[in-house]
Amino acid sequence: DAMVIQNPRYQVTQFGKPVTLSCSQTLNHNVMYWYQQKSSQAPKLLFHYYDKDFNNEADTPDNFQSRRPNTSFCFLDIRSPGLGDAAMYLCATSRPGTLNTEAFFGQGTRLTVV
Amino acid sequence: AQKITQTQPGMFVQEKEAVTLDCTYDTSDQSYGLFWYKQPSSGEMIFLIYQGSYDEQNATEGRYSLNFQKARKSANLVISASQLGDSAMYFCAMREGGVTGGGNKLTFGTGTQLKVEL
Numbered sequence: 001d002a003m004v005i006q007n008p009r010y011q012v013t014q015f016g017k018p019v020t021l022s023c024s025q026t027l028n029h030n031v032m033y034w035y036q037q038k039s040s041q042a043p044k045l046l047f048h049y050y051d052k053d054f055n056n057e058a059d060t061p062d063n064f065q066s067r068r069p070n071t072s073f074c075f076l077d078i079r080s081p082g083l084g085d086a087a088m089y090l091c092a093t094s095r096p097g098t099l100n101t102e103a104f105f106g107q108g109t110r111l112t113v114v
Numbered sequence: 115a116q117k118i119t120q121t122q123p124g125m126f127v128q129e130k131e132a133v134t135l136d137c138t139y140d141t142s143d144q145s146y147g148l149f150w151y152k153q154p155s156s157g158e159m160i161f162l163i164y165q166g167s168y169d170e171q172n173a174t175e176g177r178y179s180l181n182f183q184k185a186r187k188s189a190n191l192v193i194s195a196s197q198l199g200d201s202a203m204y205f206c207a208m209r210e211g212g213v214t215g216g217g218n219k220l221t222f223g224t225g226t227q228l229k230v231e232l
Contacts, residue, residue: 009157033220042118042205042222043159088157092220099147099209100166103220105159 003027006091006106013081013113021076021109023091032074033103034066035090043090049074050096078111086113117141118206118223125228127196134181135191135226137206143167146210148189149220150180153203162204165189196230203227 004025013019023032031050035043047056049068063085065077078085088110092103119138127133139148150162165173165180173180181190193200206223 040123040224042224045219045221048219090157090159092159094220099145100164101209102149102161102164103159104161105151108157110157 004091004093004104004106006089006109008109009107011109011111013078013111015082015113016080019078019081019111021078021089021091021111023074023076023106024072025074025093025104026072027093027104028071029093029104030071030096031094032068033092033094034064034074034076035092037088037090037108039087046076081111081113083113086111117221118208120206120223120226122226123224125226126231127193127228128231129198130195132192132194133196133228135193135204135206135228137189137191137223139187139189139206139208141187141208141210143210146208148180148182149207149209150178150189150191151205151207151222152200153205153225155202159205163191193228198230198232201228201230 007022033048034046036046037043045057046060047066063079067075088108090108091106094101094103117140146167148165152160152162163173163175163178163180165182172182177194179192203225205225207220
């Protein structure tokens with residue numbers, strides 16, 4: 001009964017070759033997030049959507065883009081992956097507006113850059 | 115400055131014992147929410163417990179309880195009667211007030227790796 005599904009679970013890409021990670025949700029939540037988590041580090045927010053409104057974090061590199069064609073789906077595009085982009089990428093969703101709203105996470109996509 | 119600080123990179127506990135995972139936070143907001151998540155080796159973040167800044171009682175959820183000391187800005191997670199399945203990474207996280215458009219952000223600490231031993 002997975003509610004936030006990320007595909008693929010593992011992705012190997014070549015240095016500089018564009019790659020897309022996908023996330024879908026069955027919760028009908030307005031807000032979707034993309035986090036990058038490197039080994040032994042805190043998950044770092046890259047950007048989030050509130051419905052179709054896109055909110056980019058100030059320190060997210062331009063190399064990272066996102067698309068949300070509808071409520072259920074969100075994509076993370078890495079235009080030219082570098083070795084430093086190898087990480088776990090976590091998608092999450094939440095309802096908007098209240099402090100006690102927890103975020104629901106997918107199982108993540110582990111990206112390897114070769 | 116770090117908003118969420120978890121000073122214990124790794125912790126060991128014996129099965130059936132209790133363990134406390136530390137978390138301190140930094141915010142100037144009066145309204146905020148504190149969360150604990152568990153991340154097993156499979157990668158998924160699992161929500162454990164929530165504490166609101168205005169909640170007078172410490173939150174509890176089964177074997178999990180939150181020792182909330184607002185003046186000290188700490189929100190430690192207590193796991194009672196540890197089980198082997200509790201072995202995982204544990205993250206403390208915070209939502210701050212001042213929400214615009216509902217896209218309030220969840221900021222995470224660096225986590226504590228908990229290992230439960232027989």
